[in-house]
Amino acid sequence: MQTKTPTFEFQLHIETQQYLAKSCRWLSVLSFILTFVIFVSIVINNPDKDIVFTSLSLTPITLISLFGLIHNFALSENLQVNNYKRFYAFIFALVLCWVLVCNLFLFQALSAQTTVESLIHLILISFVVALFPSRGLLIVPVLIIGAYLVIARVFFFSIDLFIPVIKMLSFFAVIISGQQVVEKWFRKAVFKDVENQRLVSELNQLALTDSLTKLSNRRHFDSMLNKEIQHSERTGLPLSIILMDIDYFKKLNDYLGHQRGDECLVELAKLLTKQIKRPRDVCARYGGEEFIVLLPETDLSGAIDVANNIKIQLSQMAFKHPDSLASEFVTLSQGVVQWHSGMTLERLVKHADDKLYEVKDSSRNNIAH
Known part of the structure; x- marks a missing residue:
């Protein structure tokens, strides 16, 4: 972007x-x-x-x-x-x-x-x-x-x-x-x-970019998601999103300090940028420790593959998390959903959020779809 x-x-x-x-x-x-x-x-x-x-x-x-x-x-x-x-x-x-x-x-x-x-x-x-x-x-x-x-x-x-x-x-x-x-x-x-x-370019970047991770912010992501939903409505092509949350991120901040927590967010943003390479794909920081990925013209199966790749790459990165109950390293809980005709942005994101919390309530470090 x-x-x-x-x-x-x-x-x-x-x-x-x-x-x-x-x-x-x-x-x-x-x-x-x-x-x-x-x-x-x-x-x-x-x-x-x-x-x-x-x-x-x-x-x-x-x-x-x-x-x-x-x-x-x-x-x-x-x-x-x-x-x-x-x-x-x-x-x-x-x-x-x-x-x-x-x-x-x-x-x-x-x-x-x-x-x-x-x-x-x-x-x-x-x-x-x-x-x-x-x-x-x-x-x-x-x-x-x-x-x-x-x-x-x-x-x-x-x-x-x-x-x-x-x-x-x-x-x-x-x-x-x-x-x-x-x-x-x-x-x-x-x-x-x-x-x-x-x-003007710098002001636009400030308005659309998360200052810490340099990914898109929530405002820009919602705008792009709306456009892709309209495109899928016209063409009938699939569209999927992945909503992810760093497991026990508050514990990481409390144990290692906020500076180390910011480093974790930045490293995860770099990982996502490397994994999500297509021109129309969008990675965004959606909240404090929440990230979201937009995958146009991708069905549920393809989005699950992307989520699995992210999980594998994150495990290989081996970012230490001494106070996690899921692993000794930083892990992600991910909710993967596919858009269906008539589904609004709010309903799509809510569906992904529900899937994310299924993982957080049960196992962590996993993918729900």
Whole structure:
């Protein structure tokens, strides 16, 4: 019944994956809209231009945008491995397609300097916002598009090399510094979320677990038993429980002390945990020295076998009980019952309790069914 809280690194990876997956789809939407606007703008403002050439030039960015819209980047990846290959491949392809689009503008009209620079700035800002959780992934479009802008300013706009390079380096430095700041915020947010999950998990464990034995407590057991009764009602499959009580436990506490009594409870809990291994089986501390076992899809015969195994394993453990009237070692009295259709939780547990007291009143260290 233990629920594991994800580690910070694992949760950070999950959150980064989810953010980048959404970002890639968002960039695809933006690219598709911009492509449509560019196509309409070219057709309206330059009706004499070759529409076929324009359409073919915009085809790559259109296709990669459609791919990003329909592709689920969050699936088919081992989330325990920091592997962002699919994001790198998509972003690299998207950047190259935007470089082709900018070239389309420049080759159609050298007067498109303002349009190209505005488009590149918009794309750069979009990539920065979309990819900030991964510095390596962020650097790819910034370097490629920044370098392209430098080349365009030098060869197409006839600007000296010095100024474009300084602008690009300054912009790159600002982007990296900003990314570091935002990444710290992102990591703190994830860390806070992990801590909240851990606290909630611990509170749930405290509410459902016996603090001494670490087994389920009575509240959790009753909840699980109710669910299994409903399941058996629907399916007709058998269901059994074993209610057990440590023989002369009060004498053990009085003779050896409460610390030794607590050790006995803990050791018995470990024994039960080893014996009851199926995922839906539940072991619980039901009272002071009472334990109870839930065995779904198990008939009376199977439950008796489990009870006998517990009895044998306990005898092999040989936990000393100097003041027991049943044995020199700690023993159990066990009541085993099978659920029948229409039987409520209260009736089932009461039936097991009656069987348990049959053993306690007669022989101890035995099983009644």
